[in-house]
Amino acid sequence: MPRIRLTVEYDGTGYAGWQRQENAVSVQQRLEEALGRLLDADVRVTGASRTDAGVHALGQVVHFDTASRIPPEKYAYALNTMLPDDIRVRASMAAADDFHARFDARGKIYRYMMFNSPHASALLRHSHAHVMYPLDAERMNEEARAVIGTHDFQAFAASGSVAKDTVRTIHDCRVVRAGDEVMLLVRGSGFLYNMVRILAGTVIQVGSGKLEKGAIDRALAGRSRLSLGVTAPPHGLTLMRVFYPDDEDEAQPCFDKILRRFHAWT
Amino acid sequence: MPRIRLTVEYDGTGYAGWQRQENAVSVQQRLEEALGRLLDADVRVTGASRTDAGVHALGQVVHFDTASRIPPEKYAYALNTMLPDDIRVRASMAAADDFHARFDARGKIYRYMMFNSPHASALLRHSHAHVMYPLDAERMNEEARAVIGTHDFQAFAASGSVAKDTVRTIHDCRVVRAGDEVMLLVRGSGFLYNMVRILAGTVIQVGSGKLEKGAIDRALAGRSRLSLGVTAPPHGLTLMRVFYPDDEDEAQPCFDKILRRFHAWT
Numbered sequence: 001m002p003r004i005r006l007t008v009e010y011d012g013t014g015y016a017g018w019q020r021q022e023n024a025v026s027v028q029q030r031l032e033e034a035l036g037r038l039l040d041a042d043v044r045v046t047g048a049s050r051t052d053a054g055v056h057a058l059g060q061v062v063h064f065d066t067a068s069r070i071p072p073e074k075y076a077y078a079l080n081t082m083l084p085d086d087i088r089v090r091a092s093m094a095a096a097d098d099f100h101a102r103f104d105a106r107g108k109i110y111r112y113m114m115f116n117s118p119h120a121s122a123l124l125r126h127s128h129a130h131v132m133y134p135l136d137a138e139r140m141n142e143e144a145r146a147v148i149g150t151h152d153f154q155a156f157a158a159s160g161s162v163a164k165d166t167v168r169t170i171h172d173c174r175v176v177r178a179g180d181e182v183m184l185l186v187r188g189s190g191f192l193y194n195m196v197r198i199l200a201g202t203v204i205q206v207g208s209g210k211l212e213k214g215a216i217d218r219a220l221a222g223r224s225r226l227s228l229g230v231t232a233p234p235h236g237l238t239l240m241r242v243f244y245p246d247d248e249d250e251a252q253p254c255f256d257k258i259l260r261r262f263h264a265w266t
Numbered sequence: 267m268p269r270i271r272l273t274v275e276y277d278g279t280g281y282a283g284w285q286r287q288e289n290a291v292s293v294q295q296r297l298e299e300a301l302g303r304l305l306d307a308d309v310r311v312t313g314a315s316r317t318d319a320g321v322h323a324l325g326q327v328v329h330f331d332t333a334s335r336i337p338p339e340k341y342a343y344a345l346n347t348m349l350p351d352d353i354r355v356r357a358s359m360a361a362a363d364d365f366h367a368r369f370d371a372r373g374k375i376y377r378y379m380m381f382n383s384p385h386a387s388a389l390l391r392h393s394h395a396h397v398m399y400p401l402d403a404e405r406m407n408e409e410a411r412a413v414i415g416t417h418d419f420q421a422f423a424a425s426g427s428v429a430k431d432t433v434r435t436i437h438d439c440r441v442v443r444a445g446d447e448v449m450l451l452v453r454g455s456g457f458l459y460n461m462v463r464i465l466a467g468t469v470i471q472v473g474s475g476k477l478e479k480g481a482i483d484r485a486l487a488g489r490s491r492l493s494l495g496v497t498a499p500p501h502g503l504t505l506m507r508v509f510y511p512d513d514e515d516e517a518q519p520c521f522d523k524i525l526r527r528f529h530a531w532t
Contacts, residue, residue, distance in 0.1 A: 009388045056389060080385055088388040119346055122275045122354040123322060123504075127389065178527065238389075261444065 001065040004072050005095035008060040011086040013126045017053040034082040039068050048101040048242040054234030059241035063101040106248040109240040112184040112200040129236035133208045137177035140207035144173045146216035155219035158194035183262050187255045194231055202229035267331040270338055271361035274326040277352040279392045283319040300348040305334050314367040314508040320500030325507035329367040372514040375506040378450040378466040395502035399474045403443035406473035410439045412482035421485035424460035438521055449528050453521045463498045471495035
């Protein structure tokens with residue numbers, strides 16, 4: 001059966017994560033329900049990343065198979081009429097029969113947003129983690145650079161993580177400030193469970209002086225979770241984009257563009 | 267009794283507007299309830315702008331009187347522990363006994379945000395008006411400039427408006443694009459009921475080619491609402507800041523800074 005690839009955006013606030021589960025509503029469930037109504041068939045989807053409860057996505061990638069002859073580009077329009085407004089299909093296209101949203105992924109970009117001010121933000125409360133103590137974004141940026149390269153990220157694997165191979169390559173990682181907002185942006189070959197949130201929590205605590213600089217280097221050397229900071233809350237995290245063999249040369253330009261857009265004035 | 271001035275931020279999504287009303291919850295009601303609990307007294311507040319249902323604020327200004335001896339700067343912290351998380355006091359300070367949040371205002375900046383893409387945004391659904399047809403932001407900017415100056419804005423007064431004097435001065439008005447987002451930013455001495463939303467709706471329809479260029483000039487000359495576009499939805503609108511005699515020289519720099527932050531890359 002023909003395979004279709006979707007790019008999906010969602011606000012993670014109202015969901016227990018991407019992955020279908022009992023006793024809680026997931027993004028996957030709502031997407032499969034919409035596809036089921038559209039195609040009058042039971043359709044299962046595979047997502048590139050199983051984002052956690054509260055985590056957002058701008059560029060989740062999904063594949064599914066269907067015998068339907070709806071033109072591939074039309075799925076986005078059709079599904080959006082059937083999905084709740086906190087899930088949007090941004091694009092749909094035909095995929096090779098052996099395309100796999102998760103296994104074919106060559107890299108991902110994640111963004112972690114912080115709102116750094118004595119008082120929390122009302123308007124940004126679902127998209128930014130509030131940090132009330134002053135953050136030194138330059139110190140955070142220096143600390144964050146320590147993850148760049150190929151390392152055994154065992155220390156960053158949350159308890160409950162099942163990965164046996166914990167080696168990953170981080171291609172780039174930056175922390176930048178624009179006004180009261182601080183952004184952590186990271187691009188890597190792959191990420192362990194909660195890895196970006198642990199990285200964010202670590203740079204936040206280094207940035208506020210609560211944790212000494214060099215925490216990441218110590219954690220990588222000793223492979224110990226205890227050298228790092230707390231796991232930052234999920235709502236600051238957004239899966240920005242997933243790259244595949246056909247577009248992985250866009251990865252660094254994409255990373256740079258997100259940085260430029262954010263770090264507006266100098 | 268001493269007078270206190272607050273700067274208040276709110277997400278207008280869950281409210282029937284700023285102003286207290288029967289049968290619907292307003293921002294004013296929640297703020298007065300929080301003050302009432304804090305001060306164990308019945309406190310009425312006066313806001314600079316009576317924003318409509320669904321309209322947001324980053325810089326609403328409020329005054330109230332109290333015999334309490336809580337230090338003025340502490341109200342922000344105390345109230346934020348008692349307010350729902352979609353209303354935040356950003357700052358609090360002592361005000362002159364005759365300070366009036368509404369009558370002393372010398373000018374305001376409003377922002378209208380549009381998300382211009384075939385598909386709506388999930389993450390921006392509460393903060394941006396979705397416009398699915400392509401917008402020519404340069405044409406919108408040229409059109410928007412026609413409001414600059416001192417004019418009789420009678421055509422922009424929504425039906426239901428009670429203002430008899432409809433002359434206002436618009437100091438600056440710009441439309442800029444950054445990716446799929448388009449921002450209308452306007453600074454003026456004051457605004458009539460729904461004026462910015464009617465302006466936004468007009469530039470949107472000019473930008474999509476639905477309305478001919480020069481609509482604003484025609485409307486100002488003929489004083490006719492019919493020359494203009496539809497009233498744009500409330501959720502794209504944010505009251506950014508209100509200026510008073512003590513800070514009105516910051517108004518144009520503030521306007522320019524918002525523009526710079528947004529119009530990130532060129």
